[in-house]
Amino acid sequence: MRSAMQRAVGTALRRASSRNYSSGTTPPRKVVVLGAAGGIGQPLSLLMKLNPYVSQLSLYDIAGTPGVAADVSHVNTRAEVAGYMGEEQLGKALENADLVIIPAGVPRKPGMTRDDLFNINAGIVKNLCTAIAKYCPGALVNMISNPVNSTVPIASEVFKKAGTYDEKKLFGVTTLDVVRAKTFYAGKAGVPVEGVDVPVVGGHAGITILPLFSQATPKANSTLSEEDIKALTKRTQDGGTEVVEAKAGKGSATLSMAYAGALFANACLKGLNGEPNVVECSYVQSTVTELPFFASKVRLGKNGLEEVLGLGSLSEFEQQGLESLKPELKASIEKGIKFASEN
Numbered sequence: 001m002r003s004a005m006q007r008a009v010g011t012a013l014r015r016a017s018s019r020n021y022s023s024g025t026t027p028p029r030k031v032v033v034l035g036a037a038g039g040i041g042q043p044l045s046l047l048m049k050l051n052p053y054v055s056q057l058s059l060y061d062i063a064g065t066p067g068v069a070a071d072v073s074h075v076n077t078r079a080e081v082a083g084y085m086g087e088e089q090l091g092k093a094l095e096n097a098d099l100v101i102i103p104a105g106v107p108r109k110p111g112m113t114r115d116d117l118f119n120i121n122a123g124i125v126k127n128l129c130t131a132i133a134k135y136c137p138g139a140l141v142n143m144i145s146n147p148v149n150s151t152v153p154i155a156s157e158v159f160k161k162a163g164t165y166d167e168k169k170l171f172g173v174t175t176l177d178v179v180r181a182k183t184f185y186a187g188k189a190g191v192p193v194e195g196v197d198v199p200v201v202g203g204h205a206g207i208t209i210l211p212l213f214s215q216a217t218p219k220a221n222s223t224l225s226e227e228d229i230k231a232l233t234k235r236t237q238d239g240g241t242e243v244v245e246a247k248a249g250k251g252s253a254t255l256s257m258a259y260a261g262a263l264f265a266n267a268c269l270k271g272l273n274g275e276p277n278v279v280e281c282s283y284v285q286s287t288v289t290e291l292p293f294f295a296s297k298v299r300l301g302k303n304g305l306e307e308v309l310g311l312g313s314l315s316e317f318e319q320q321g322l323e324s325l326k327p328e329l330k331a332s333i334e335k336g337i338k339f340a341s342e343n
């Protein structure tokens with residue numbers, strides 16, 4: 001009997017993948033998880049092992065990867081699993097990668113903001129991206145390590161310095177914000193969550209997370225009040241803190257993040273394989289606003305990012321939210337660029 005988790009994952013992956021691939025009918029794809037033994041890394045590695053697009057799954061961490069790799073490798077799906085541990089094995093883990101997912105770093109503890117994590121995670125991301133530039137410069141990169149608002153600009157600077165930067169290949173993973181916005185909206189609007197769509201734009205910390213509930217579909221059964229929309233917006237922005245506090249010092253969102261990371265990686269793989277109309281929200285190099293990086297809907301394709309889509313029409317509340325997030329997002333971007341240039 002399949003467990004509830006297997007059924008949920010199976011349904012999500014089937015929905016995410018419009019064609020029913022079996023091994024041999026989809027091109028070989030090597031996916032690497034950097035930080036694979038962590039709270040996010042472990043369930044994310046399992047979900048990528050269940051992904052029918054993945055032929056090789058490379059799991060890297062500074063410790064603990066042989067156990068995770070052995071465990072995950074027993075799952076009877078197509079992907080061949082290999083575990084790598086320690087910096088001397090990083091090159092081997094990365095070579096020939098199509099997609100590198102980075103959940104390496106330290107998570108938020110109670111009372112910490114994402115920016116408190118900055119110095120530790122910025123250094124980790126910088127080192128990992130230096131290795132990506134060397135060993136798999138053509139791979140798509142999905143950045144999960146926080147603060148995403150700064151780690152994506154850091155990665156771009158590292159790649160620029162190495163001469164390998166391609167803005168079509170670097171993505172900040174904001175899918176958890178979208179997943180939360182959809183769940184919270186469905187509950188409030190009284191509509192089935194499976195069919196809900198809510199774009200989330202801006203960045204990935206506090207007020208920089210801007211869910212566009214005015215564009216949510218399907219429409220609520222009875223119109224949501226201004227207060228409802230404000231409360232939904234705040235809950236989406238504080239979703240990470242809700243989990244940090246509930247876990248009472250034992251970590252931050254890991255299971256829902258792994259699910260969100262697997263959804264976004266799946267979308268990237270669908271794009272690489274040439275499937276049409278793959279659209280997700282992501283934090284990317286952008287001209288949608290005056291800021292150099294911004295999250296919005298993007299179209300994914302054979303080269304990674306095919307098109308950054310616009311914001312659509314915003315309510316007055318969302319327009320205000322957009323203006324108020326810009327200074328904070330700008331400062332986080334500048335902080336990342338400064339870190340990369342000084343280190």
Ligand code: NAD
Pocket residue numbers: 034035036037038039040041060061062063103104105106107108117121124127128143144145146147148173174175176177204251252253254257
């Ligand atoms: P964790 O501490 O459980 O796991 C992190 C893993 O990274 C550990 O296994 C650790 O050994 C590994 N690691 C540390 N340095 C490394 C290095 N140089 N190379 C490779 N691996 C290294 O933390 P977690 O809860 O899994 O969170 C990981 C990151 O994801 C944190 O930065 C967290 O803030 C972030 N996060 C992002 C989102 C998002 O929506 N983007 C959501 C939740 C958490």
